[in-house]
Amino acid sequence: MENRLRLLRAERAWSQQDLAERLEVSRQSVNAIETGKYDPSLPLAFRIAELFGAPIEEIFVSPSRRSSGAI
Amino acid sequence: MVRTPAWKRYKVRVIWLSLLYCAFLLPAVYGFKHQLVPHSVAFVVAVLPALPIIGIFGAIGRYLVEEQDEYVRMLMVRQILWASGLTLSFATVWGFLDNFGLVGHADGYWLIALWFAGLGLGGMVNKLTLGDAGC
Numbered sequence: 001m002e003n004r005l006r007l008l009r010a011e012r013a014w015s016q017q018d019l020a021e022r023l024e025v026s027r028q029s030v031n032a033i034e035t036g037k038y039d040p041s042l043p044l045a046f047r048i049a050e051l052f053g054a055p056i057e058e059i060f061v062s063p064s065r066r067s068s069g070a071i
Numbered sequence: 072m073v074r075t076p077a078w079k080r081y082k083v084r085v086i087w088l089s090l091l092y093c094a095f096l097l098p099a100v101y102g103f104k105h106q107l108v109p110h111s112v113a114f115v116v117a118v119l120p121a122l123p124i125i126g127i128f129g130a131i132g133r134y135l136v137e138e139q140d141e142y143v144r145m146l147m148v149r150q151i152l153w154a155s156g157l158t159l160s161f162a163t164v165w166g167f168l169d170n171f172g173l174v175g176h177a178d179g180y181w182l183i184a185l186w187f188a189g190l191g192l193g194g195m196v197n198k199l200t201l202g203d204a205g206c
Contacts, residue, residue, distance in 0.1 A: 025142065026073045026143055064107070
């Protein structure tokens with residue numbers, strides 16, 4: 001799933017490892033989510049959203065909205 | 072390879088179970104080879120080496136329950152699916168070949184070795200498709 005995770009992380013000058021430690025996941029998980037290879041579960045998506053203080057839909061691009069050309 | 076706390080606990084359990092497997096297997100092989108095992112306990116002695124292997128399957132299940140990193144857990148699940156698919160497919164094909172007398176009869180425990188090899192294959196598929204091999 002396309003997302004703005006890398007951008008949000010860069011704004012805070014966090015490395016993938018920094019973000020992984022804040023989310024209590026592995027660095028590989030952060031990398032897989034950032035590159036769109038892995039879609040996080042809803043609980044993890046909420047943790048990410050809460051960490052960045054933004055709604056989920058501002059971080060993750062809805063696949064259905066993207067395919068319909070809404071975004 | 073991703074080393075999470077759950078993975079480290081899993082590894083320790085597997086090492087202990089592997090040592091237990093050797094402790095059961097070597098005397099059993101020696102005992103049966105030299106006809107030292109009384110018939111009354113032969114089944115028990117023969118089955119004992121299987122128990123740690125079953126324990127490893129249990130350790131894998133416990134690892135999946137304990138693993139807090141959902142991405143790493145998914146990698147392991149994918150490995151298990153590859154291992155199971157490979158083993159069941161091989162057993163099916165071999166079963167028919169055996170049934171029609173085209174190959175010799177193979178000992179069932181080789182399937183276990185094949186399943187563990189399948190975990191390695193699953194790790195390679197993970198590496199190729201996701202960039203991470205898993206545990």
